Amino acid sequence: MSASQSAVRSRAEAVKVSRTFDWLILFTLFFVVLGGYHIHYMLTGGDWDFWTDWKDRRLWVTVAPIVSITFPAAVQACLWWRYRLPFGAVVCVLGLLLGEWINRYLNFWGWTYFPVNFCFPSNLVPGAILLDVVLLMSNSFVATAVVGGLTYGLIFYPGNWPIIAPLHVPVEYNGMMMTIADLQGYHYVRTGTPEYIRMVEKGTLRTFGKDVAPVSAFFSGFVSILIYFLWHFFGKWFASTKFVESV
Amino acid sequence: MKIIKDKVAKLSFVALLITITAAMFYTPTASAHGEKSKAAFMRMRTIHWFDLNWSKEEVAVNDTMTISGKFFVFSGWPETVDKPEISFLNIGIPGPVFIRAGSWIGGQLVPRSVSLELGETYEFKVLLKARRPGDWHVHTMLNVKGGGPIIGPGKWVTVTGSMSDFRNPVTTLTGETVDLESYNLSNVYFWHAFWYGLGLLWVVYWARKPMFVPRSIAVEAGKADTLISPVDKKVAMAFGAGVIAIVAISMGQSNEQYPVTTPLQAGLLRGIKSIEMPATSIAVKVEDATYRVPGRAMQMTLTITNNGDSPIRLGEFNTAGVRFLDSAVAQDETGYPDDLLAEEGLTVSDNSALAPGQTRTVQVTASDAAWEVYRLADLIYDPDSRFAGLLFFYDAAGNRQLITIDAPLIPTFI
Ligand SMILES: [Cu+2]
Numbered sequence: 305m306s307a308s309q310s311a312v313r314s315r316a317e318a319v320k321v322s323r324t325f326d327w328l329i330l331f332t333l334f335f336v337v338l339g340g341y342h343i344h345y346m347l348t349g350g351d352w353d354f355w356t357d358w359k360d361r362r363l364w365v366t367v368a369p370i371v372s373i374t375f376p377a378a379v380q381a382c383l384w385w386r387y388r389l390p391f392g393a394v395v396c397v398l399g400l401l402l403g404e405w406i407n408r409y410l411n412f413w414g415w416t417y418f419p420v421n422f423c424f425p426s427n428l429v430p431g432a433i434l435l436d437v438v439l440l441m442s443n444s445f446v447a448t449a450v451v452g453g454l455t456y457g458l459i460f461y462p463g464n465w466p467i468i469a470p471l472h473v474p475v476e477y478n479g480m481m482m483t484i485a486d487l488q489g490y491h492y493v494r495t496g497t498p499e500y501i502r503m504v505e506k507g508t509l510r511t512f513g514k515d516v517a518p519v520s521a522f523f524s525g526f527v528s529i530l531i532y533f534l535w536h537f538f539g540k541w542f543a544s545t546k547f548v549e550s551v
Numbered sequence: 552m553k554i555i556k557d558k559v560a561k562l563s564f565v566a567l568l569i570t571i572t573a574a575m576f577y578t579p580t581a582s583a584h585g586e587k588s589k590a591a592f593m594r595m596r597t598i599h600w601f602d603l604n605w606s607k608e609e610v611a612v613n614d615t616m617t618i619s620g621k622f623f624v625f626s627g628w629p630e631t632v633d634k635p636e637i638s639f640l641n642i643g644i645p646g647p648v649f650i651r652a653g654s655w656i657g658g659q660l661v662p663r664s665v666s667l668e669l670g671e672t673y674e675f676k677v678l679l680k681a682r683r684p685g686d687w688h689v690h691t692m693l694n695v696k697g698g699g700p701i702i703g704p705g706k707w708v709t710v711t712g713s714m715s716d717f718r719n720p721v722t723t724l725t726g727e728t729v730d731l732e733s734y735n736l737s738n739v740y741f742w743h744a745f746w747y748g749l750g751l752l753w754v755v756y757w758a759r760k761p762m763f764v765p766r767s768i769a770v771e772a773g774k775a776d777t778l779i780s781p782v783d784k785k786v787a788m789a790f791g792a793g794v795i796a797i798v799a800i801s802m803g804q805s806n807e808q809y810p811v812t813t814p815l816q817a818g819l820l821r822g823i824k825s826i827e828m829p830a831t832s833i834a835v836k837v838e839d840a841t842y843r844v845p846g847r848a849m850q851m852t853l854t855i856t857n858n859g860d861s862p863i864r865l866g867e868f869n870t871a872g873v874r875f876l877d878s879a880v881a882q883d884e885t886g887y888p889d890d891l892l893a894e895e896g897l898t899v900s901d902n903s904a905l906a907p908g909q910t911r912t913v914q915v916t917a918s919d920a921a922w923e924v925y926r927l928a929d930l931i932y933d934p935d936s937r938f939a940g941l942l943f944f945y946d947a948a949g950n951r952q953l954i955t956i957d958a959p960l961i962p963t964f965i
Contacts, residue, residue: 429746437791472812498694
């Protein structure tokens with residue numbers, strides 16, 4: 305094929321090439337983000353996301369949104385200000401979830417035989433959609449950080465509750481009360497994860513009694529705002545290094 | 552354009568590779584075969600496992616077996632390892648090939664971490680239910696916070712049958728019996744698929760229209776605001792409102808369906824009962840101890856005083872789970888793992904019965920390939936080259952007395 309044949313010669317051809325380009329970029333973006341975001345999330349959220357007996361109403365609720373708002377903020381910064389595309393957060397989260405599901409299904413279940421109902425990932429989609437919607441409606445990264453970030457933290461627990469509620473049903477086991485999730489953690493032996501490293505139900509929110517989940521969610525939302533700002537600037541910086549053009 | 556397209560395609564391929572690597576990156580620790588790599592002093596001077604019994608060597612899927620025995624929390628616990636104030640009775644198996652149906656220390660169920668005390672002996676039992684067929688090395692194991700896993704002896708157990716027959720029924724406090732193997736699974740899949748689908752829908756809505764190149768040109772030309780139409784805004788509003796409504800409704804529904812839920816249970820279990828060990832009437836002094844590298848034998852000079860009222864003989868030396876026996880005095884009837892059992896491994900220069908009130912100095916040799924196989928001999932390269940172990944003395948009636956020893960060890964290379 306000669307060079308001249310690949311040049312754009314008509315408008316229809318230009319549109320076609322542009323569309324091919326669209327899909328290639330989206331595909332690349334999806335998988336690059338998937339790889340980076342997945343590793344980042346495993347290193348920071350790790351066990352909280354791996355196991356149902358870590359999904360508590362204090363620390364999981366606090367940690368998961370804070371460490372997962374990172375890539376969405378950065379990718380939004382790039383996609384919105386360069387292309388006015390409002391799907392940065394959702395693309396990130398869909399990438400992450402795909403990677404997580406592959407990992408959980410192939411490694412946790414397929415290779416090590418942990419039941420999937422014990423090691424499924426957390427649901428981050430509701431927060432991501434809202435984050436994108438807020439960005440589109442406000443066209444302001446400050447508003448997205450403040451309103452979107454807070455919402456992202458607040459929606460996390462209710463968004464996951466329908467999935468984990470059945471696992472919080474209590475069981476009496478050999479004279480001790482525990483939840484089904486606790487029992488999963490006890491039954492399905494993890495030699496590398498002794499019980500004492502489990503960081504659940506710890507913290508200084510005792511005075512709030514039963515209503516600790518909303519308080520944790522608010523706290524998480526506030527920190528998510530700060531993390532959003534931080535990663536927004538990472539994203540801006542990354543987008544302005546002519547990364548896309550250099551391709 | 553072609554070159555650029557090729558470049559993007561190449562980059563996509565690289566990205567795909569990165570992704571696959573990243574996804575394959577993590578598997579939860581499944582193997583417990585670190586027993587030999589753990590420093591010898593850790594195995595000799597922390598937890599001494601004894602009287603171990605694996606109730607079965609072959610077990611069918613859904614059947615249970617127990618591992619029971621005692622462990623002595625060594626009084627001369629090494630300085631470099633955190634004390635077992637927060638520890639967890641684990642089991643060393645390659646992933647959930649068995650489920651841990653129960654575990655007890657001193658009769659107390661220990662699904663959570665416990666506080667143990669130095670110098671105490673505890674009785675333990677772990678109940679395992681076979682889940683996945685295969686030959687598995689089943690180890691006793693205690694995790695100590697700040698000390699890591701302390702792996703005890705392991706024995707090969709064969710699980711027969713098929714994993715698809717495995718059931719794990721549990722009855723909740725609300726009176727429902729569920730199978731933990733599959734409980735809630737369809738609910739997990741449903742909600743994840745639902746939300747993933749909704750997310751995709753959002754992306755597809757925008758991806759239908761031209762994305763990167765034309766939009767970038769428009770933004771650069773200062774026409775960014777024309778890229779979002781009033782219809783787009785309405786769709787976005789609908790998505791936003793829909794998400795909030797779905798979360799609220801589904802949350803309300805699950806609260807209705809599961810009115811009784813409790814927080815995860817956690818916290819340290821204290822007050823674990825140790826067993827009263829009978830007072831010993833034997834005094835043992837280690838005069839010296841050497842390890843002869845070429846002979847794979849440890850030799851110690853012991854001065855033994857019998858302060859009791861019946862004659863006694865030395866039957867066993869146990870260190871790091873390796874048992875050296877004098878077969879004339881003690882035999883193993885529990886089916887202890889072969890590689891950890893030296894049935895004739897203990898030689899005593901004079902092992903005739905030591906009468907009450909008498910004192911005798913003897914040469915004791917513990918020799919077996921296990922010194923090398925289990926890398927116990929590496930002890931001589933440790934910064935604090937001490938060894939420790941348990942001596943078992945027997946009287947004619949079969950009564951047993953346990954004495955702990957702890958002394959420096961000098962290697963000899965000739
Ligand atoms: Cu092993």
